[in-house]
Amino acid sequence: MKNLHNDESFQKRIDANEHVEPRDYMPEGYRKHLIRQISQHAHSEVIGMQPEGNWITRAPSLRAKQILLAKIQDEGGHGLYLYSAAETLGVSREEMIEQLHSGKAKYSNIFNYPALNWADIGAIGWLVDGAAIVNQVSLQRTSYGPYSRAMIRICKEESFHQRQGYEIMCKMMAGTLEQKQMAQDAMNRWWWPALMMFGPHDSDSPHTGDAVKWKIKRESNDTLRQKFIDKTVQQAELIGLVIPDKDLKWNAQNGHYDHGTINWEEFFEVINGKGPCNKQRLEHHKKYHLEGEWVREAATAHKMKKIKRERHHLTH
Amino acid sequence: MNSKEILYNYCLRLGDDALILGQRLSELCSKGPILEEDLAQTNIALDMIGRAQALFNYASEINGGKNTADDIAYRRPEFQYRNHLLVEQPNEDFAHVIARQLYISAFEVLFYGSLENSKDSILASIASKTIKEIKYHLQHASDWTVRLGDGTPESTFKMQRAINNLWMYTGELFEMDSIDDQLLKSGIGVDKSPLIEKWRKQIQATLSEATLTMPEEMFMQSGGKQGVHTEHMGHLLSEMQYLQRAYPDAKW
């Protein structure tokens, strides 16, 4: 009875667009949904460091290397903000990492695709970060305070990433024949997975109901996807990249681009572990987490010794 | 060598240390023991590549723009790289990463601290920008040396092993040759001979706080400044230079 009352007043606060803060009452479903979403988001930032990290050591100029290093650093920083935001809901980072390793927690499917040539670094920044921004801008207004604030910080950096990615694509398209081929090849491989980042169509999206009611999610998958397509098509055309969708065309009636059918079968195969890099990404994370165990243990042991010594000092 | 060539070579030596260590550290991305440390290592890598860029820009200018900073960084054969052997040593484990950083940063704090007073205003300004970063690198490496040295039996063993393994590459840091001597005379370069005592004191202090022991005197490796490297160098370069070498006409 009490909870029912609480849930009602909770929903009233949501409807009045109030932020929910860590100490406020929240329904268990709300908390669970947020933990799942924020930890998945944090893991995505961290796993996303791998395909890009794959090119740092081969970045073709000093400038490119610095930009890429700084970008990946930003992504790791996003991971940190988001882990902290999730921790306010009563889950530890160690628990979240365990869930990632056991497969209980997911990360964005996009990082199960490989980064094969240098233009992929351009395509990832331009398309993947570009798609992420559309989603994250919308999440700036999400109802949970710490998540919303993390998104505001993150969005500022993401727009740099998107511009820098596009800049790489521009350079490649203005370069030699081989560079142009690399750029188009990257475009061909990243376009559809980028569209899939927004998730299934609204008509068959399993989590949308409560998330919309609670204003965790502010705009639907299809709305966000359309925004992304509309802002990206002209950027591609401007530098001569062909979008690998023969059904893509401007729709003068509704003022948007219509796109072809998304291959959801592939999407679900990849989500279910059959993408080219699922195993590789997770094994990489597990391997280095395990390899770092002695370092973490040493840091803890050293801290305990120091505390002990200080206490000893105080009592003598 | 005329005075221009000498200065050009000096910039390459300093720039190569930064470039090659930056390259080594950038291998560590997404492999850190904790996320914070992953970011700390890429941050140091970023400082290093930034410093290399500044020094190679200057070298390119000295050379009348005949080659760009990227040409210098990416288009030389192995024997023309002038870095110390220490910085090209591989990331064996986290303890080696830290020991390498401790040795080089303790040296660089002294070296760039002195280069700040160079009569060459560009080198002096690069030094004063970079010295702030180096102090942080040294702090970071010292903190970890103490944590690992005075941590668990396993970490003590690993830290001591790394300290010992890399010791033979530290003598080269203080060698003076004709380029060093001539630039010292003209008030541009650094006198490295008096730095060694301060360096040893610094290392000694950190190691004793870490409950570790100073390595014994041993034969010191050298050759990096003459372009004679360890076997690791060729692999590092073939990865770093891959795109520049495979597509020589491309602009990135």
Ligand SMILES: [Fe+2]
């Ligand atoms: Fe991010």
Ligand SMILES: [Fe+2]
């Ligand atoms: Fe990003």
